[in-house]
Amino acid sequence: MKSELLGDILIKEGLVDGDQLEQGLVPEGGQFGSGEKLGSALVRLGFLSSANLLKALSIQLDLPFILPEAYPQGPPPLEKHLSVKFMQQYKVVPLTLEGDVIKVASAHPRDPFPVETISDFTGLRVEVVLGSEHDIMAAIESYYCGGGVTMENIIGGIADKEVDASDYDDVEQLKDMALEAPIINLVNLFLTGAVEKNASDIHIEPFEENLLVRYRIDGVLYLIETLPRKLHPAIASRIKIMSKLNIAERRLPQDGRIRVKPTDKALDIRVSTIPTMYGESIVMRLLDSDGFISMEGVGFSSHNLKAFEDLISQPHGMILVTGPTGSGKSTTLYSALGKIKTSEKKIITIEDPIEFNIEGVNQMQVKPKIGLNFAAGLRSIVRQDPDVIMVGEIRDADTADIAVHAALTGHLILSTLHTNDAPGAAIRLCDMGIESYLVSSSLIGVLAQRLVRRICTHCKESYHPRAEEIATLGDNLSRLHSSGDGEFQAYRGVGCEQCGETGYRGRVGIFELMVINDEIGHMIAEKQSARLVRKAALEYGMVPLIVDGWEKVGAGITTIEEVSRVTLDLDTRKDKAAV
Numbered sequence: 001m002k003s004e005l006l007g008d009i010l011i012k013e014g015l016v017d018g019d020q021l022e023q024g025l026v027p028e029g030g031q032f033g034s035g036e037k038l039g040s041a042l043v044r045l046g047f048l049s050s051a052n053l054l055k056a057l058s059i060q061l062d063l064p065f066i067l068p069e070a071y072p073q074g075p076p077p078l079e080k081h082l083s084v085k086f087m088q089q090y091k092v093v094p095l096t097l098e099g100d101v102i103k104v105a106s107a108h109p110r111d112p113f114p115v116e117t118i119s120d121f122t123g124l125r126v127e128v129v130l131g132s133e134h135d136i137m138a139a140i141e142s143y144y145c146g147g148g149v150t151m152e153n154i155i156g157g158i159a160d161k162e163v164d165a166s167d168y169d170d171v172e173q174l175k176d177m178a179l180e181a182p183i184i185n186l187v188n189l190f191l192t193g194a195v196e197k198n199a200s201d202i203h204i205e206p207f208e209e210n211l212l213v214r215y216r217i218d219g220v221l222y223l224i225e226t227l228p229r230k231l232h233p234a235i236a237s238r239i240k241i242m243s244k245l246n247i248a249e250r251r252l253p254q255d256g257r258i259r260v261k262p263t264d265k266a267l268d269i270r271v272s273t274i275p276t277m278y279g280e281s282i283v284m285r286l287l288d289s290d291g292f293i294s295m296e297g298v299g300f301s302s303h304n305l306k307a308f309e310d311l312i313s314q315p316h317g318m319i320l321v322t323g324p325t326g327s328g329k330s331t332t333l334y335s336a337l338g339k340i341k342t343s344e345k346k347i348i349t350i351e352d353p354i355e356f357n358i359e360g361v362n363q364m365q366v367k368p369k370i371g372l373n374f375a376a377g378l379r380s381i382v383r384q385d386p387d388v389i390m391v392g393e394i395r396d397a398d399t400a401d402i403a404v405h406a407a408l409t410g411h412l413i414l415s416t417l418h419t420n421d422a423p424g425a426a427i428r429l430c431d432m433g434i435e436s437y438l439v440s441s442s443l444i445g446v447l448a449q450r451l452v453r454r455i456c457t458h459c460k461e462s463y464h465p466r467a468e469e470i471a472t473l474g475d476n477l478s479r480l481h482s483s484g485d486g487e488f489q490a491y492r493g494v495g496c497e498q499c500g501e502t503g504y505r506g507r508v509g510i511f512e513l514m515v516i517n518d519e520i521g522h523m524i525a526e527k528q529s530a531r532l533v534r535k536a537a538l539e540y541g542m543v544p545l546i547v548d549g550w551e552k553v554g555a556g557i558t559t560i561e562e563v564s565r566v567t568l569d570l571d572t573r574k575d576k577a578a579v
Contacts, residue, residue: 087144090114233279
């Protein structure tokens with residue numbers, strides 16, 4: 001029997017009038033002009049609600065329908081989970097399981113293939129109800145892609161699953177495991193949890209018995225979950241598929257990238273894998289591509305801010321930002337680019353990877369596999385007539401040589417280098433084979449930095465430090481604020497829900513800025529030691545890292561313990577004697 005036309009049903013039920021139906025059918029507004037179906041066109045034009053469209057389609061197809069509020073809170077407990085890709089492709093989702101009958105919502109119930117496939121796969125009889133495509137896709141996202149599920153539920157559902165060790169070497173089996181709903185849920189929960197906790201990295205590390213999941217939050221690693229190690233191959237394969245890596249390669253390190261939207265904000269993730277004794281260790285670096293910080297928010301003191309702004313306003317020369325990995329060097333460089341970016345300046349960067357997107361700045365990604373390293377990229381950039389060049393890192397003599405010569409020929413060069421303090425950067429360039437007179441002529445400033453954790457503002461309290469704590473401050477105690485009775489007053493966080501009971505929330509930089517003047521430049525050209533260069537810089541007003549940190553202690557921004565923790569690699573006795 002031929003089903004009644006949808007338009008006739010809509011008119012008969014009083015859901016639209018004749019004029020509205022005609023507007024839904026005309027080429028410029030409806031189905032014939034764009035391939036759009038009549039019901040979708042009427043909904044788009046505002047003549048018909050989604051609920052009323054479902055009602056009309058239900059009459060046409062002689063099937064019950066389900067409204068958004070009637071969807072269950074979670075998926076039915078199936079022994080064999082349907083592939084998320086399958087459900088999304090065919091717009092079907094399981095709703096309930098009663099005995100040997102599984103009820104599913106389908107946006108295209110006339111298509112017999114998905115229903116037959118579900119029946120064959122589960123061994124159950126399938127009852128179909130009509131659902132809107134939007135509601136079905138939302139249910140799939142909620143049930144199987146992170147929403148509405150908990151870590152405990154997921155682990156409980158797969159903890160007893162038997163995994164044959166031979167499956168680890170079967171690529172197709174690994175792919176199937178990686179596409180199962182519980183594994184997808186688990187990886188998505190890692191991501192959403194990291195975003196909620198403001199983590200910068202996710203570490204997934206296999207050991208003999210367990211699989212550890214740790215988050216790096218404000219520079220410190222915290223254990224989040226301990227899982228059975230047998231889940232590692234499936235989790236690793238899922239992450240590799242997301243980052244377009246080779247899931248069959250487990251002997252060599254691999255690097256990839258993922259762009260996902262675990263919350264309402266898109267997230268770029270840098271993925272690194274390395275082989276270890278018990279499997280691949282995976283680190284996922286979370287990059288907020290829209291979240292670079294202004295120079296005022298980085299943490300500069302007023303003195304350092306003015307001096308650094310003067311440096312980046314120069315027409316040419318080289319400025320280096322130094323410090324260990326994870327000390328915020330790239331963030332500082334991005335904040336500088338954001339400050340000097342104007343329509344009159346052409347700015348080009350070469351990075352590995354591109355961490356933040358800056359409108360109006362030409363950004364180039366290093367690709368070593370095809371020969372595009374920092375040195376090769378920099379050679380090409382200087383032929384693009386730039387005013388400002390940012391080099392992600394000076395790693396070798398070739399890159400250093402090109403950067404120095406570019407600074408001498410009218411370009412402002414910003415880059416990073418791995419040294420402990422500011423004076424050490426100039427010596428490092430000379431050690432890389434750059435002539436000292438070229439270094440002294442091109443280098444105009446060096447900024448050394450570290451990151452310290454901020455005290456949580458919700459649980460912050462003042463206190464008088466113990467004698468042993470004060471002793472670590474040495475002769476610089478006078479630089480810090482004191483209470484009225486002359487005793488030194490510091491601050492700390494006692495721990496609360498807002499900061500996860502850590503007493504800290506967020507990070508801020510501590511800095512030492514060495515501006516290269518004639519005397520310091522002359523010392524560099526003569527290859528004098530870093531100690532003598534440092535002494536001269538201090539005499540000309542450079543504030544040491546540890547002193548800048550202690551000033552932030554006195555201002556109630558961070559703690560004594562934090563400053564001591566990040567400056568342990570420095571010989572602070574020289575600074576104390578020189579100040």
